């Protein structure tokens with residue numbers, strides 16, 4: 001493996017949005033959750049991370065750049081992912097470049113990693129999910145790791161919980177698992193991206209500022225202080241998960257929307273029940289909720305579901321393209337980008353709608 005060579009792999013991973021939320025860990029270092037969660041993976045064209053991992057004998061240490069700026073790799077989470085991937089590395093041969101790397105060589109070789117998000121980082125748009133999933137996937141390819149997506153998801157989970165759900169497209173469930181070592185806490189695909197492809201996801205970026213309370217510390221405080229979180233994890237989510245799986249299987253939008261909105265609202269209620277309370281949504285987020293509730297009630301059946309992660313940005317899921325088109329018109333009318341609503345842009349889960357809307 002001596003000589004001057006460099007081997008690279010580039011991967012692209014979309015972010016995912018939880019419709020049944022993960023909020024709370026039963027084990028902080030292994031990142032084991034207090035409940036199952038379900039998410040939908042976004043179209044990779046719009047919100048995704050692109051990561052290039054490179055290995056060369058001339059690299060003297062592991063280094064990483066995020067959106068062009070070097071970041072520290074001393075954190076335990078990155079090291080856990082790297083350790084788990086390295087332990088599964090196998091021989092790599094690149095005949096074209098005349099490179100042979102044996103399983104043992106991987107322990108000595110250093111990596112350079114460059115990662116880009118095409119959306120605001122740490123603004124409650126699940127940037128860590130796409131980032132860590134992409135990193136684990138790219139490293140797995142570089143080191144010729146033979147594990148399947150579910151096993152890789154258990155590694156990505158140790159980088160950031162929600163990342164384990166980004167290794168699949170479509171609808172994904174993170175099974176909380178029972179084992180103390182976390183071996184059964186992994187993601188499975190419930191339905192692929194073609195199963196319910198008339199859904200359109202619109203993200204209303206209310207603010208792209210970084211959030212004040214990270215998900216990690218927010219959920220730690222909720223676990224320590226919120227009684228509602230205990231009730232939610234034990235009594236509410238297990239039943240909701242079953243109903244959500246059924247709604248997805250049957251493409252039953254009314255049930256899907258009801259469960260999605262209720263779960264988002266309960267997650268933010270847990271944040272309020274935390275001491276001191278955590279406020280992720282702002283006035284504009286609340287106004288969006290009221291408008292969507294009103295619009296849904298004015299129709300025969302719900303047309304739009306809303307969900308908010310650890311930030312004020314609204315993720316709106318429309319029943320179909322027609323509903324999405326009307327939603328977009330209404331959003332632009334009631335929340336004009338330049339007005340004092342502070343809502344500055346829209347990112348769409350389906351680019352053709354953007355064309356339709358002119």
Ligand code: DP6
Pocket residue numbers: 017018020021022023031037126128129159160161162163215216217309310
């Ligand atoms: C509100 O996965 O960012 O988006 O595991 O500490 O890295 P860590 O937290 P993270 O939490 C995401 C929380 C959420 C809900 C969800 O995605 O399920």
